Structure formats: C-alpha cells, structure tokens
Amino acid sequence: MRRTLYGPEHEELRATAREFLQRTVVPRMDEFIADRALPRDFWLEAGKQGLLGLHVPDEWGGGGSDDYLFGTVVGEEFAKVSASISSCYGIHAGVVAPYLVELTTDEQKARWLPRFCTGELVTAIAMTEPSGGSDLAALKTTAVRDGDDWILNGSKTFITNGYGADLVVVAARTDPGKRAKGITLFAVETGMEGFTRGRKLDKVGQTESDTAELFFSDVRVPDANRIGDEGMGFIHMMERLVQERVGAAVSNTMHARQILDETIEYVKERKAFGQSVGSFQHNKFKVAELVTKMDVTQAFVDQCILAHAAGELSTADSAKAKWWSAQVQNDVLDECVQLYGGYGYMNEYRVARAWRDARVTKIWAGSNEIMKELIGRDLGL
Ligand SMILES: Cc1cc2nc3c(=O)[nH]c(=O)nc-3n(C[C@H](O)[C@H](O)[C@H](O)COP(=O)(O)OP(=O)(O)OC[C@H]3O[C@@H](n4cnc5c(N)ncnc54)[C@H](O)[C@@H]3O)c2cc1C
Incomplete structure (x- = not known):
C-alpha cells in the first residue's frame, strides 16, 4: 500500500541514512555482534552524516528541524538493517535528545549538545x-x-x-x-x-x-x-514516553516488514515437492495474512506519526501503537521463521536473529501489559 506521509525532503534523508548503513554497518555486522556493542567510529560517522542531532537546534550543532518525520524516516532505515542498532541509535537520537534539548539550561546545552551531535558524547x-x-x-x-x-x-x-x-x-x-x-x-x-x-x-x-x-x-x-x-523527573519522563513509544512502534513495524519482504523472496525460490514452498496454498494464505497484518498496522502507526508530529498524539494512542506493533512484529517473525524451515533457526540467517531480537519489544519501554493498563485507564476502567 502506498504510504503518503513522507515528502521528497524526507526521502532524501532516507537515502543518506541508507547509504550510511550500507557503508558503515552492514559490512561490519559480525564484528558488532562479537563485541556486543557499537564502536565509537559508528557514532562519529553517524554524526558526520548529520543523523544524531536532527532535532537539536542548529546553534548547538544539530539539524534544527522541528519536523518529527525526519526522525522516523531515519528510524525506519535503521530498523530494516538491525533492530538492535536501531534501539541504540533510537535511545540516543530519539529518546535522550528531547531531555537534553527541552529541559536543559543554555550552559548545559553548550556543554553537551555539540558533542551529542558529533557522536563524541554518546548517551543513555x-x-x-x-x-x-x-x-x-x-x-x-x-x-x-x-x-x-x-x-x-x-x-x-x-x-x-x-x-x-x-x-x-x-x-x-x-x-x-x-x-x-x-x-x-x-x-x-x-x-x-x-x-x-x-x-x-x-x-x-x-x-x-x-x-x-x-x-x-x-x-x-x-x-x-x-x-x-x-x-519533576517523573513528569518529565512521562511527557517524553509518548515519543519513545511511537518511535518503538515505527521500528517494530519496519523491522517486521523488512524481514517479511525477505521471506517472500525466499519462499518464491525455495522448492519442495517440485514447486516453490510459497505456492502451497497454506503458505500462500499465510503470507497473504501476514502482509495484510503489516499493512493495517503500518496505517495506524503512520497516523500516530502524523499525530505526534502535530503534537496531538495521546498517551493511550501511543500505547496502542507500541503494544500492537510489538505483538504483530513477534507474530509475523515467528511465521517467517516457520516459512524458512530449518534455516530459520540458524543464527547466520537474518530471520533467526530478527525473531530473537523482536522478543524484547513486548517487554521494554513499558511492557505490553503496562500499555494495556494505560489504555484501560484512559477508558475509565
Ligand atoms: C534489552 C533491554 C533494554 C532495555 N533498555 C532500557 C533502557 O535503556 N533504560 C531503562 O530504563 N530500561 C531499559 N530496559 C528495561 C525495561 O524497560 C524493563 O525491563 C521493563 O520496563 C519491565 O520492567 P521489569 O523488567 O522490572 O519487569 P517487572 O516490572 O518486574 O514486570 C514483570 C512482569 O509483570 C508485569 N507487570 C508489572 N506490573 C504490572 C501491572 N500493573 N499489570 C499487569 N502486569 C504487570 C510486566 O508486564 C512483566 O510481564 C531494557 C530492558 C531490556 C530487556
């Protein structure tokens, strides 16, 4: 389904993020996995490409944009490559940034933000x-x-x-x-x-x-x-969790979508009983269901992105996007593993790693149970 929220300026930034990821991350994935961390040069290069301080005012070294969609378009590209790297990047550029931009004095901004944008100061x-x-x-x-x-x-x-x-x-x-x-x-x-x-x-x-x-x-x-x-710490955190949760929904959805697309290619090629495994009616219908689930989820998440960009996204709606996308991501990836057969259980296959990576999204940034608690409370229950 054609998405309508992004314009050419967002797509231009998407291309920058994609080029950065293909050049800096994809060839070194094994090294990052072995180190269980991202090296400093990853952050410095992301800073050089202008990806770390998209919403930091330009006087402090950032991109100075107040358009939230620039953040989500980059977040989507990270999620396609690795849910894990997407979370590291998202914590720094999407979650911590608003604390350091909105709650700090000029003296603190001068001390931290320029290095935040260059990647010399990594945050958690x-x-x-x-x-x-x-x-x-x-x-x-x-x-x-x-x-x-x-x-x-x-x-x-x-x-x-x-x-x-x-x-x-x-x-x-x-x-x-x-x-x-x-x-x-x-x-x-x-x-x-x-x-x-x-x-x-x-x-x-x-x-x-x-x-x-x-x-x-x-x-x-x-x-x-x-x-x-x-x-005021608790209030400061609650006010910013809406952005953290819509950001998580963006990542969950795009991560599952990417692996589903790769799975569709796989089941077209993989043969059993003289035909592609994707052509068995069971698998064809399964993939049809998964694609439908992803399209419907994407439509809701896109509306949440637009609502947040307009400053109108409610706590309850961000909670819906977060838990639903996490559940769909996990359901879809589990089916993708099944469609890959034994290879889907091998760590060297992206689908296997994606399946493991996704499990945490139902737990962190407020578990699915806590999200439902927030939605229930909003309903007066
Ligand atoms: C890989 C990873 C990265 C993380 N990154 C960060 C980070 O950067 N910063 C950070 O601060 N935290 C981080 N977290 C922590 C994460 O946010 C917490 O794990 C999460 O909030 C749940 O808290 P808990 O683990 O203490 O579980 P608990 O609070 O002990 O909950 C245990 C279970 O009880 C359920 N439960 C709790 N209360 C209720 C209730 N009222 N109703 C129904 N069910 C309930 C929960 O849903 C869960 O299923 C990360 C966690 C992981 C695994």
Missing part, C-alpha cells in the same frame, strides 16, 4: 532498577543534596548504551517522602568517582547492542548536572 537513559521497571515511581536510587552537589547511591539495570555511554540521564529519588513527585533527573558522566558499570549483559537477542548494569556509590553530581526541575 537509566530508569529501570534491579527491583523493578514497570513501577517507575517506586525507584530506589537516591540523590541527597550536599551544598551545590547531590550524592547519588543505587543501581540501574538493562540500560541500552549503558556500557559505552559518556552521559547517562539517571532518575533518582530526591524526596523519600513522596512517590512520583519525589523523583529528579541527573546527568551522570563517565569519570565521576563512584560511577561504575557491570558487565555487558548476555541477552537472548539484540546482540549488537550494549546493555549494562550501572552502579552509583556516593557519586558526587553537581547541581549543574540536574536535568529539569527538582521533583
């Missing part, structure tokens, strides 16, 4: 703790005021880009007497004494991304590194 965001991620308001990491500084203690886990990030936006409790209203955000930077990282976590999928535990032991963070207002 740390909300989840070993004791829980869904109940964000119950987080236990503390920050206690000490003169012009804050003393941070606690730990975070499952943090994307956590191992390699130079700056991590950390949510910490500054008022133990309050739940949601007692949380504040801080920028914790590499080199701060008492800030350490655990091992790169050994995940089922998304092998190319670095996912880490972070530890804070009496870390002295200057108040100049506080992001946003004291006690």
Whole structure:
C-alpha cells in the first residue's frame, strides 16, 4: 500500500541514512555482534552524516528541524538493517535528545549538545532498577543534596548504551517522602568517582547492542548536572514516553516488514515437492495474512506519526501503537521463521536473529501489559 506521509525532503534523508548503513554497518555486522556493542567510529560517522542531532537546534550543532518525520524516516532505515542498532541509535537520537534539548539550561546545552551531535558524547537513559521497571515511581536510587552537589547511591539495570555511554540521564529519588513527585533527573558522566558499570549483559537477542548494569556509590553530581526541575523527573519522563513509544512502534513495524519482504523472496525460490514452498496454498494464505497484518498496522502507526508530529498524539494512542506493533512484529517473525524451515533457526540467517531480537519489544519501554493498563485507564476502567 502506498504510504503518503513522507515528502521528497524526507526521502532524501532516507537515502543518506541508507547509504550510511550500507557503508558503515552492514559490512561490519559480525564484528558488532562479537563485541556486543557499537564502536565509537559508528557514532562519529553517524554524526558526520548529520543523523544524531536532527532535532537539536542548529546553534548547538544539530539539524534544527522541528519536523518529527525526519526522525522516523531515519528510524525506519535503521530498523530494516538491525533492530538492535536501531534501539541504540533510537535511545540516543530519539529518546535522550528531547531531555537534553527541552529541559536543559543554555550552559548545559553548550556543554553537551555539540558533542551529542558529533557522536563524541554518546548517551543513555537509566530508569529501570534491579527491583523493578514497570513501577517507575517506586525507584530506589537516591540523590541527597550536599551544598551545590547531590550524592547519588543505587543501581540501574538493562540500560541500552549503558556500557559505552559518556552521559547517562539517571532518575533518582530526591524526596523519600513522596512517590512520583519525589523523583529528579541527573546527568551522570563517565569519570565521576563512584560511577561504575557491570558487565555487558548476555541477552537472548539484540546482540549488537550494549546493555549494562550501572552502579552509583556516593557519586558526587553537581547541581549543574540536574536535568529539569527538582521533583519533576517523573513528569518529565512521562511527557517524553509518548515519543519513545511511537518511535518503538515505527521500528517494530519496519523491522517486521523488512524481514517479511525477505521471506517472500525466499519462499518464491525455495522448492519442495517440485514447486516453490510459497505456492502451497497454506503458505500462500499465510503470507497473504501476514502482509495484510503489516499493512493495517503500518496505517495506524503512520497516523500516530502524523499525530505526534502535530503534537496531538495521546498517551493511550501511543500505547496502542507500541503494544500492537510489538505483538504483530513477534507474530509475523515467528511465521517467517516457520516459512524458512530449518534455516530459520540458524543464527547466520537474518530471520533467526530478527525473531530473537523482536522478543524484547513486548517487554521494554513499558511492557505490553503496562500499555494495556494505560489504555484501560484512559477508558475509565
Ligand atoms: C534489552 C533491554 C533494554 C532495555 N533498555 C532500557 C533502557 O535503556 N533504560 C531503562 O530504563 N530500561 C531499559 N530496559 C528495561 C525495561 O524497560 C524493563 O525491563 C521493563 O520496563 C519491565 O520492567 P521489569 O523488567 O522490572 O519487569 P517487572 O516490572 O518486574 O514486570 C514483570 C512482569 O509483570 C508485569 N507487570 C508489572 N506490573 C504490572 C501491572 N500493573 N499489570 C499487569 N502486569 C504487570 C510486566 O508486564 C512483566 O510481564 C531494557 C530492558 C531490556 C530487556
């Protein structure tokens, strides 16, 4: 189905992203998988191509665009190549960027944004703790005021880009007497004494991304590194989760679509009983169902992209896009593995890795259950 949301200016940027990915990422995928991380030169080259600070004002080194569609068109190209690299890129350029652009002082912008855009300063965001991620308001990491500084203690886990990030936006409790209203955000930077990282976590999928535990032991963070207002951290995060969730939906949908397209080519070529496996009625109907599912999902996600670009996307609609696309992605990729037969279970095949990579999308950025909770609440239930 022809999509109507992108214009020639978006397609031009898509071509830049595609060229970058084909040149910088595709030939080195085995290396990234083995390292369980992206090398610095990946970030520096992405910065050189103008892909990291699309929405950062130009005075701070970014592209200065206020058109959200430039972000999604690049996100789609990353998702086609690797869900994992797409998540690393998305955390930096799509998730953390709004915190550093919208909530920071000019002094902080000058300190962080130019290097954010060049890829010299890679970022992460740390909300989840070993004791829980869904109940964000119950987080236990503390920050206690000490003169012009804050003393941070606690730990975070499952943090994307956590191992390699130079700056991590950390949510910490500054008022133990309050739940949601007692949380504040801080920028914790590499080199701060008492800030350490655990091992790169050994995940089922998304092998190319670095996912880490972070530890804070009496870390002295200057108040100049506080992001946003004291006690407003939870609200700041909630306001930005709409963008994180529509971004996840874009990636989920495009990732599944790409692998489905590759699967269709495969079942046209692969022969059994003297005919292509795609020509058996069962498989033909199966593929017809999968293509329909993807087209219908894409239509809803496209509407969400447009609504978010217009500043109108609701929490409930972003939750629908996020959980639905994650479910469809997982359902479609499971069927794609089946259509590949035994090769679909081999790690050297993209379909196998995509199937493993997709599993987490029903868990992170608010699990499917939490998304349904938000939708139910919106219905007054
Ligand atoms: C690869 C990976 C990367 C990640 N990257 C980041 C990152 O960069 N930054 C970050 O902060 N976090 C990150 N996360 C953490 C992720 O957001 C959490 O794992 C997620 O929010 C769930 O939290 P939890 O794992 O503590 O599960 P829990 O909160 O313990 O939930 C366990 C189960 O109970 C269900 N559940 C919980 N509450 C309810 C309820 N009210 N109703 C119904 N069911 C419920 C959940 O849906 C889940 O199925 C990442 C996770 C993974 C696996």
